[in-house]
Amino acid sequence: MSSLSGKVQTVLGPIHPEQLGRTLTHEHLSMTFECCYCPPPAHQGTLSDAPILMKNLFWVKQNPYSNKENLLLSQEIEAITEEIMIFKAAGGGSIVENTTTGISRDIKMLKKMAEKTGVNIISGAGFYVDATHSSSTRSMTVEQLTEVLVNEVLQGADGTNIKCGIIGEIGCSWPLTESEKKVLQATAEAQSQLGCPVNIHPGRNSDAPFHIIQILQEAGADISKTVMSHLDRTIFDETKLLEFAKLGSYLEYDLFGTEMLNYQFNQAVDMPSDNDRIKMLRLLINEGYEDRIVVSHDIHTKNRLLKYGGHGYSHILNNIVPKMLVRGISQQCVDKILLENPKQWLTFK
Numbered sequence: 376m377s378s379l380s381g382k383v384q385t386v387l388g389p390i391h392p393e394q395l396g397r398t399l400t401h402e403h404l405s406m407t408f409e410c411c412y413c414p415p416p417a418h419q420g421t422l423s424d425a426p427i428l429m430k431n432l433f434w435v436k437q438n439p440y441s442n443k444e445n446l447l448l449s450q451e452i453e454a455i456t457e458e459i460m461i462f463k464a465a466g467g468g469s470i471v472e473n474t475t476t477g478i479s480r481d482i483k484m485l486k487k488m489a490e491k492t493g494v495n496i497i498s499g500a501g502f503y504v505d506a507t508h509s510s511s512t513r514s515m516t517v518e519q520l521t522e523v524l525v526n527e528v529l530q531g532a533d534g535t536n537i538k539c540g541i542i543g544e545i546g547c548s549w550p551l552t553e554s555e556k557k558v559l560q561a562t563a564e565a566q567s568q569l570g571c572p573v574n575i576h577p578g579r580n581s582d583a584p585f586h587i588i589q590i591l592q593e594a595g596a597d598i599s600k601t602v603m604s605h606l607d608r609t610i611f612d613e614t615k616l617l618e619f620a621k622l623g624s625y626l627e628y629d630l631f632g633t634e635m636l637n638y639q640f641n642q643a644v645d646m647p648s649d650n651d652r653i654k655m656l657r658l659l660i661n662e663g664y665e666d667r668i669v670v671s672h673d674i675h676t677k678n679r680l681l682k683y684g685g686h687g688y689s690h691i692l693n694n695i696v697p698k699m700l701v702r703g704i705s706q707q708c709v710d711k712i713l714l715e716n717p718k719q720w721l722t723f724k
């Protein structure tokens with residue numbers, strides 16, 4: 376195991392796990408998402424290049440991936456820094472920043488934000504989905520990819536000496552591509568060398584999380600230190616969700632605050648509401664999985680910021696926690712989800 380054993384690695388260096396406090400396990404503080412631009416229907420075409428204004432905000436909320444400006448979170452550093460302070464005032468301690476190579480990770484900026492706000496920021500190593508892989512990434516062997524991941528954790532990312540504290544979010548499409556499969560195998564290998572936390576972005580199909588866990592397991596990963604993200608848009612059937620829970624990963628509900636009529640990336644899906652998400656958490660808790668749940672907002676577009684009338688990074692602490700308590704989830708269980716489970720996950724073995 377590495378010298379990081381028993382520690383959590385933030386962009387400002389290793390800390391003791393007790394210093395984390397309430398932790399959002401899946402956010403973005405600076406990224407771009409042009410790779411996932413969805414052209415709007417022809418009669419709404421002019422809205423794709425429009426600035427975000429009060430009069431088109433409802434349209435942007437329903438079509439977040441069709442407005443080009445909305446995809447540039449990296450332009451909002453000042454607003455986001457202020458919003459991290461609001462998260463801190465609401466009782467937040469740490470944010471895991473899951474931006475990986477392909478969607479414009481800016482690890483120097485993350486360090487500045489951590490210095491300014493006093494909130495711990497943990498940065499992610501690795502690669503987003505295949506559509507963003509460079510030709511050089513695609514041509515690498517599993518061994519070469521492993522070396523990149525290990526270096527981002529032990530030496531620093533993007534030519535800096537600022538180090539990542541998790542591997543992920545590792546992007547997977549559906550069906551999984553060859554390049555993504557190699558990255559998963561490299562993730563497993565790097566994780567067994569480092570004993571580090573891993574976060575996976577599954578493809579948009581309910582079989583995707585199962586397939587990914589199988590690949591990771593075969594390559595030697597520690598599934599108990601792996602988070603499966605975006606379950607709220609991936610597995611809807613309760614029996615299937617409980618089957619997946621048995622595999623032993625952390626179960627992440629990370630789209631809190633996202634409520635929309637049409638899910639642009641998969642029209643077959645009815646995006647759940649926050650109340651639906653809380654019902655799924657209750658199901659998992661009642662079935663004994665309270666040690667495995669983590670939650671977040673996965674803010675990745677501008678419209679979700681307070682500045683644009685969105686819910687911001689403090690929504691879970693200010694609005695979701697009180698509703699969880701009203702719906703019979705105990706304070707002890709809420710604390711597990713926001714404090715204990717992230718702490719266990721983020722601590723290097």
Ligand SMILES: CCC(=O)NCCS(=O)(=O)O
Binds near residue numbers: 403576640673
């Ligand atoms: C980079 C952010 C990201 O990938 N978020 C997941 C969006 S969705 O696939 O759940 O719609």
